[in-house]
Amino acid sequence: xxxxxQPTEMTATEGAIVQINCTYQTxxxxxxxxxxxxxxxAPTFLSYNVLDGLEEKGRFSSFLSRSKGYSYLLLKxxxxxxxxxxxxxxxxxxxxxxxxxxxxLIIKP
Amino acid sequence: xxxxxxxxxxxxxxxxxxxxxxxxxxMNHEYMYWYRQDPGMGLRLIHYSVGEGTTAKGxxxxxxxxxxxxxxxxxxxxxxxxxxQTSVYFCASSHKWDGANVLTFxxxxxxxxx
Numbered sequence: 410x411x412x413x414x415q416p417t418e419m420t421a422t423e424g425a426i427v428q429i430n431c432t433y434q435t436x437x438x439x440x441x442x443x444x445x446x447x448x449x450x451a452p453t454f455l456s457y458n459v460l461d462g463l464e465e466k467g468r469f470s471s472f473l474s475r476s477k478g479y480s481y482l483l484l485k486x487x488x489x490x491x492x493x494x495x496x497x498x499x500x501x502x503x504x505x506x507x508x509x510x511x512x513x514l515i516i517k518p
Numbered sequence: 519x520x521x522x523x524x525x526x527x528x529x530x531x532x533x534x535x536x537x538x539x540x541x542x543x544x545m546n547h548e549y550m551y552w553y554r555q556d557p558g559m560g561l562r563l564i565h566y567s568v569g570e571g572t573t574a575k576g577x578x579x580x581x582x583x584x585x586x587x588x589x590x591x592x593x594x595x596x597x598x599x600x601x602x603q604t605s606v607y608f609c610a611s612s613h614k615w616d617g618a619n620v621l622t623f624x625x626x627x628x629x630x631x632x
Contacts, residue, residue, distance in 0.1 A: 413560060439617025451522075451608060451623035452561075459617055496561070500617045505576075508560030 411435045413509035415497050420515045421487055429482045429495050429512045437502020443471055443482045444496040446511065452496055455482070484514075492516045520544055524609050524624035531599045531631045539594040539627050541609030549612045549619065550592040551576075552584060554605040555626075561608065567592055568615060599631045 412434045421427040433441070440459040444452040458464055458473035458480060470483040482495055494511040501507055522543045531537055541550065548569050553561040563576030565584040573584045581603060583595045592611075596603060606628050610621040 417558075442620070449626075451625050452621075453623070454620045457618055457620065498560075500619070504615055504617060504619065505563065506561075506621070508562075510558055510560050 411499075411501065411507045413497055413499060413507055415495075415509040415512045417510070418513045418515065420517060421484075423487055423489060423516055423518050425487050426483065426485050427487060427514065429484070429497075429514065431480045431482070431497035431509060433478050433480070433497070433499045433507070433509075435499045435501045435507055438475060439500040439502070439504055441471075441473055441480050442498045442500070442506070443480075444498065446494045446496055448493070455495075487516050489516050489518070522609055522611055522622050522624035524607075524627050526627060527625065528628050529630070531596075531629065533600060533631060535599050536595070536597050537599065537629075538596075539607055539609070539629075541592045541594070541611075541624055542590055543592075543609075543611040543622070544590060545611060545613070545622065546589070547611035547613050547622070548589075549615055550586065551610045551612075551621065552582070552592065552594045553608045553610065554578065555608060556605050564594065564607075596629075599629075601631045603629065604631045605629060 443455040446452040456471040497509040551566040552564040567586040570589040609624040612619040
């Protein structure tokens with residue numbers, strides 16, 4: 410079966426760095442996405458990785474290792490507005506998205 | 519530019535009632551999707567459409583029907599609502615159908631079935 414695993418909840422301090430991990434087992438791989446979802450709102454696109462390595466976009470970076478079935482989202486200089494759920498999703502061999510349950514990130518002052 | 523608009527935002531139904539959720543997008547996207555989001559679970563695809571006049575089943579299609587009569591609209595219908603359909607429903611659209619298809623989501627519709 411297809412499976413995406415990510416931690417249910419994480420807590421971090423304002424101004425710090427946090428890494429949210431995602432491991433996956435899917436039938437085929439055509440890319441990995443990270444979305445941010447604030448409580449009661451729609452998911453919004455953060456990043457896309459299809460090749461191994463690190464993609465940096467401002468305070469957010471996303472890493473992919475296809476051989477390990479592993480990705481992480483790195484958030485630097487955390488701000489209170491970063492409190493949200495972070496969803497990992499993998500595009501499988503049919504370009505269907507398989508979604509993880511999301512990681513709720515709590516930022517404390 | 520409104521993006522993806524869903525109506526209604528909230529609805530309470532009694533078991534056995536029917537209703538339709540409407541999704542409209544103004545980005546000229548070919549592909550549209552209906553997902554449901556339940557606590558502790560990832561987004562699950564109900565139905566999707568690859569173009570006007572076409573629909574296809576996703577992961578959890580039972581109990582739902584869809585129609586895409588116009589490119590910009592994608593309707594999700596519940597013919598006889600059940601408590602198991604209590605959920606938050608998200609419509610989404612995308613420009614491509616490949617590994618890099620970034621989805622744009624609507625704000626969600628919270629449905630409670632009593």
